[in-house]
Amino acid sequence: MLGHDIRADLAMACHVLAAHRIIDLWGHLSMRIPRSEHILMTPRFGTTAWPRGLTAGQMLVVDLDGNIVDGAGELPIQAKTDLALYRRDPGAGACISFSPRYAMAAAIAGFELKPMTHMEAFISYDTHVWNCAELAVTSAAAEDLAALLARSIAVQQPGIAAWVKGESLLETLLAAYHLEYLGQQNSIIANMDVTTLCKREDSEKMWRQFAGWDHYVDFFHSLDPGPLPHPAQSLKETQDQDERQHILQSASIACKALWERDTLVAFLEHVSHRLPEDDRMIISAAKNFSMVAPEDMCVTDLRGNWINGPKPPGYKFIHAQILAERPDVQAIVHTHDLYGRSYALSRHELVPMTRLGLDVALRPLPVYPRCDLVVDVDVRRDVIDLLGDGPMVHEACHGTDFVADTLEQALVDAIQREQFLEMDHLARRFGGVNPMPTAREHIQQNEFSAKDWWWFYTAEINAPRRSAAGL
DSSP, rough: OOOHHHHHHHHHHHHHHTTOOOOOOTTTEEEETTTTEEEEEEEOOOSSSGGGGGGGGOOOOEETTTTTTEESSSSTHHHHHHHHHHHHOOTEEEEEEEOOOHHHHHHHOOOOOOSSSTTTTTTHHHHOOOOOOOOOTTTHHHHHHHHHHOOOOEETTTTEEEEEEESSSSHHHHHHHEEEEEEHHHHTTTTTTTOOOOOHHHHHHHHHTTTTTOOOHHHHHHHHOOOOOOTTTTTTHHHOOOHHHHHHHHHHHHHHHHHTTTTTOSSOOOOEEOOSSSSSEEEEEEOGGGOOOOOEEEEEEETTTTSSOOOOOTTTHHHHHHHHHHHTOOEEEEOOHHHHHHTTOOOOOOOOOOOOTHHHTSOOOOOOSOOOOEEEOOHHHHHHHTTTTEEEEEETTTTEEEESSSHHHHHHHHHHHHHHHHHHHHHHHOOOOOOOSSSSHHHHHOOOOOOHHHHHTTTTTTHHHHOOOTT
C-alpha cells in the first residue's frame, strides 16, 4: 500500500501512468480491498472520467462476479480479466492494464525483452505473450488471459495492451514502470550482439538487498500532481450559449493538444473551422501552437478573403476551398507530421498491428506528388480532387490535411495516425512488424468515440509530463 486510503492510492497510480503517457482510454487499474471479497477498480474512461483527472471518489467497488456494488460508471473494456485473476490467484493483490509504447512495440515485433539493467531485469524473466483472435471481453477469453497472467509478472497482448500483476499495488506499479523502461533499454540493443545480461540470481539478490527501502513510494508520490482539472471544461459553458465563441475556443484547444502530442506542430500548421455565419471560416494564425488563443483565429470568407482578426496565412486558400466544396466538412487539421511525412514518401505497406489509429492509418492516403505550399489555383484543384470525399490528403514533403464533420474527429485522426506510424517505426526497430492476432472487428466494436478521445488528448494540455527514460 502506498498510503492509508486505497481509493487515493489507485487514483495516484493512474496519475503516474498518465504522466508517463503509458495509459489511455482502453487501460484500467484494480486492486483487492483488504479483508473483503470485493475489488476496487477504475471506471471505464471517457468524458466523465479520464486518467489525469481521476479522483478517489470515482472508483468502482465490484464483486468477483463483476457486479458494481458502489460507484457510478461502467466497467472497463477488459475488466473480466482482473476478476478472473482474483478468483484464480489468491496472491494477486492488484492488476494494471496499460499501453507502454516501447514494450508494446517489442510485442508487435515478436521481440523477447532481455534482462539488461539491474532494477528492470526481473520483469523479463516472467513476461509472456497472449495471442488471441478476440479481446478479453468474454468469460472464456478472460479466463484464458487470467490463467497466463496468474503465472506471470507481465503479459503482452500484442497491439492492444500490456498487463502486470503483483501482491500489492506498489509492486504492480513497479512492474508497469519497469516494463516500459526495459522496453526502452531493449530498443537500443535490439539489433546488436549483446554478450552480457543480468542473471536471474543476481537480480533476485539485488532486490533482496533493496528490500525495506521506501524510495519508490516517495518517487511515485513525487510524480502525482493530483487530479488535474480539464483544460476544456469551459467549452461546456459556451457550447449552448455562444456557438461562435465555442468554435474559437475549441480551435485554440485543438492547437494546444496537437502541440502536446508532438505532431511536429510548430507555427506553420493550421486548424480551420466553418463558422455559423454564411460564407465564413476561421483559420489559426502563424503562431506557436502551445500559445494559440481564441483571439488568434483569423476570419476569412470561403474564397480566402481576409475579413478580420490577425493576418491569415497563405494556406487559407486550400482550407477555404475545401469548406466551400465539401458541405459535409466542418473542420480541417493541417499538420507537418513527423512520421506521416516520412511514410508518405515510401512504399512501406502498413498492416493492422495496433488498435490505436487502426481505422485512419489503414485507409488509402492520396498524395499530391510535388512539394508545394498549395496556394496556386491549379495545385489546389489537384489536391482537392485527390481528397475527393475522403478524410485526408497528403502533400508530398509538406504535410497532411485531415477533414471531418467535427473538429474532434479531425484532431483525433491527425494524432492517432501519427501514433500508429510511430508504433510501426518502433516495432521495426525491434526487428519487424507482425499483424496483431486480435481481429479488427473486435476492436472496432469496443472503440471509443472521437469525443472521448478528444477529451483524453485535450486533458494533456499543460499537464506535467515525464518519460520513463533517463529518470
